[in-house]
Amino acid sequence: MSEMSETYYIIRGRDSGVFFASGIKQTGTEVTMGWSRMIHYWEGAAALSQVAVDGIESGRVCVQVWGRIVLDACEIIPCTDKAKDNLLEQPEWRK
Numbered sequence: 001m002s003e004m005s006e007t008y009y010i011i012r013g014r015d016s017g018v019f020f021a022s023g024i025k026q027t028g029t030e031v032t033m034g035w036s037r038m039i040h041y042w043e044g045a046a047a048l049s050q051v052a053v054d055g056i057e058s059g060r061v062c063v064q065v066w067g068r069i070v071l072d073a074c075e076i077i078p079c080t081d082k083a084k085d086n087l088l089e090q091p092e093w094r095k
Contacts, residue, residue: 006023007022007078008020008084009021009024009052009077009078010052010076010079010083011033011070011073011076012074013070013071014072015072016072017038017039019033019036019038019068019070020039021034021035021036021068022035022036023035029072030069030071030073033070035066037063037065037090038065039051039056039059039061039087040093041059042057042060044058051083051087052077052078052080054082055086056086056090059090061087061092061093062092063092063093063094
């Protein structure tokens with residue numbers, strides 16, 4: 001996974017949180033994301049593996065960010081097309 005990829009992923013950081021991202025490049029625990037949205041909270045999935053397979057029913061999916069770097073990645077799961085479409089359609093959570 002050292003080269004840039006167009007696949008969508010769920011990325012869990014030990015302290016930084018959970019992200020839905022594409023265009024990632026991984027070096028150890030550092031992950032550079034070309035495009036990402038933080039998933040602050042979700043309903044309708046028991047674990048991140050289900051989020052990556054099915055998506056979510058509702059939740060708090062933050063605004064799009066370009067060029068995010070996470071230094072503490074501990075899990076990277078490729079998304080199915082179903083999950084990708086679902087997560088792309090989630091409204092932006094804003095305050």
